[in-house]
Amino acid sequence: MNVEALYQDIILDHYKHPRGRQLLADPAGESHQVNPTCGDEVTVQVGLDSDGHLLVGYEGQGCSISQASASVMSELVAGFDPAQGDDARRAFVELMHSKGAAEPDEDVLGDAVAFVGVAKYPARIKCALLPWMALQDAEAKAGIGIAQEGTSTS
Amino acid sequence: MLQPIDVDRIRKDFPILQRTVRDNRPLVYLDSGATSQKPMAVLDAERAFYETSNAGVHRGAHQLAEEATDAYEGARATIAGFVGAQPAELVFTKNATESLNLAAYAFSNATAKAVHAPDSVDRRFVLSPGDSIVVTQMEHHANLVPWQEACAKTGATLRWIGLTDEGRLDLEALDSVIDETTRVVSVVHQSNILGTINPVQAIMGRAHEVGALGVVDACQSIPHMPVDVHDLGADLVAWSGHKMLGPTGIGLLWGRSEVLQAMPPFVSGGSMIETVFMEHSTYAEPPKRFEAGTPMVAQSVGLAAAVRYLDDLGMDAVAAHEHDLTGYALGQLEELRGVRIIGPRDNVDRGSAVSFVVDGLHPHDVGQFLDDKGVAVRVGHHCAWPTCRRFGVPATTRISPYIYNDRADIDIAMEGIMAAQKFFGV
Numbered sequence: 001m002n003v004e005a006l007y008q009d010i011i012l013d014h015y016k017h018p019r020g021r022q023l024l025a026d027p028a029g030e031s032h033q034v035n036p037t038c039g040d041e042v043t044v045q046v047g048l049d050s051d052g053h054l055l056v057g058y059e060g061q062g063c064s065i066s067q068a069s070a071s072v073m074s075e076l077v078a079g080f081d082p083a084q085g086d087d088a089r090r091a092f093v094e095l096m097h098s099k100g101a102a103e104p105d106e107d108v109l110g111d112a113v114a115f116v117g118v119a120k121y122p123a124r125i126k127c128a129l130l131p132w133m134a135l136q137d138a139e140a141k142a143g144i145g146i147a148q149e150g151t152s153t154s
Numbered sequence: 155m156l157q158p159i160d161v162d163r164i165r166k167d168f169p170i171l172q173r174t175v176r177d178n179r180p181l182v183y184l185d186s187g188a189t190s191q192k193p194m195a196v197l198d199a200e201r202a203f204y205e206t207s208n209a210g211v212h213r214g215a216h217q218l219a220e221e222a223t224d225a226y227e228g229a230r231a232t233i234a235g236f237v238g239a240q241p242a243e244l245v246f247t248k249n250a251t252e253s254l255n256l257a258a259y260a261f262s263n264a265t266a267k268a269v270h271a272p273d274s275v276d277r278r279f280v281l282s283p284g285d286s287i288v289v290t291q292m293e294h295h296a297n298l299v300p301w302q303e304a305c306a307k308t309g310a311t312l313r314w315i316g317l318t319d320e321g322r323l324d325l326e327a328l329d330s331v332i333d334e335t336t337r338v339v340s341v342v343h344q345s346n347i348l349g350t351i352n353p354v355q356a357i358m359g360r361a362h363e364v365g366a367l368g369v370v371d372a373c374q375s376i377p378h379m380p381v382d383v384h385d386l387g388a389d390l391v392a393w394s395g396h397k398m399l400g401p402t403g404i405g406l407l408w409g410r411s412e413v414l415q416a417m418p419p420f421v422s423g424g425s426m427i428e429t430v431f432m433e434h435s436t437y438a439e440p441p442k443r444f445e446a447g448t449p450m451v452a453q454s455v456g457l458a459a460a461v462r463y464l465d466d467l468g469m470d471a472v473a474a475h476e477h478d479l480t481g482y483a484l485g486q487l488e489e490l491r492g493v494r495i496i497g498p499r500d501n502v503d504r505g506s507a508v509s510f511v512v513d514g515l516h517p518h519d520v521g522q523f524l525d526d527k528g529v530a531v532r533v534g535h536h537c538a539w540p541t542c543r544r545f546g547v548p549a550t551t552r553i554s555p556y557i558y559n560d561r562a563d564i565d566i567a568m569e570g571i572m573a574a575q576k577f578f579g580v
Binding site: 002003004006007012037038039040041061062063064065066121124127 | 176177516517518519522523525526533534535539542548549577578
């Protein structure tokens, strides 16, 4: 495992060309998460469209892993129904805690499979998880997903 | 005659420097500002204590208890001597953060006690709205947050001495920031993020001029240069053991005897008392008054061994070695395209902690590429978040060499920076 395997092309591409990097006009919930050890920041906003699908907005500043993760996440889960979004989040969290041994399911995670190498660098896992934690918190604040799970997950 | 630092010989004394990291690369440890590595002499001293003399100190009527007490108090004398202090003026704490909290809590505790028992406290430690506490904009969080807390509890106002763009204190503001309302001034001797060495004598002088007490955070100076605590002109000086080759789990607070005598206890319980009744207690003389509970005996023995190791090298030689490395690192960084040093760029009144940012790259990503070359550095805000904000950066990368580093280590770090720039195409 070398550093190039950590920074896969997909990650670099999302870092240099972030997708959907803007805030929502009328968010139902918002969460600002900070990694207090390094100062990485991300704000994630969520809402539901008229069909009950997720709207996701974000902005932030920080390292390539945290910012690419936010871009990948927003592109992936926007348009999902909340239950699908939860599935993706759980799969991503599991991937991050796999110590690099997992074989991620591209059907569930899309481009987020590129973060598999991050799991081998414990100091960077927090970077990759930051936007996903913000998504979870924003959904909880918006009351999204509560009906599906029965309890708040924040 | 200064005996120069022999890095090759010193490295042999540090077992951890023999190991490899990340695909068998030799470890290049440039993170001594976070914590230093430990020589065998320190590890041996701790182990020998546990193997031969371990027991509770200042109690027990057996031989081991006597030996352990001698080891603990002997360590205190050795460490005190290293900074020109008397043993009775030196308090052992858990770490420098606790030392600084001990100082800050003296004020908030005295202020709380003054409400119900005004005669039990020294008025110098009693704060009220209208009073001010002064720090600088380059403090480690450990010398900022405890004073914010003290203000929140007492109604005092926090003020700070700002920074110039070069990363020096704006001393033109000294006389207006520290004024008749100021009750305590707490400043860092050498910045852990900028590397700046501050003229603490002048600042302490101004503090005393207005009747304020003076505190110095010497975490990044005492490990790296000769320091006599009396020369700083402070009333209290805090630093840690683990940044000067000693173990983790031990910090220091030196105080002028008269000031320590006047301070109320911080953590209370066993060992810090004189007499105890159900209704009330009286407290031991310093330093014991501030050492509640079972102390860090083995760590004190290890730290004493670290101090002897540094003494053998000579702190003048340590400072000269680091000065050379600092100048070299500053020069090499200046040569790199797209690299900006955060902190003084001239090698004058600055220590070996050198922070920088690389255009288009986040410090985390720089650190990752350095790590890939076996180079250990710190990335982030270095527990000096307001300082980062002052310079408009979210974080920096910091190299902080010590006695076991040489110019070749700096060269490898530069290669790592260039590799990161190449990979990210910046």
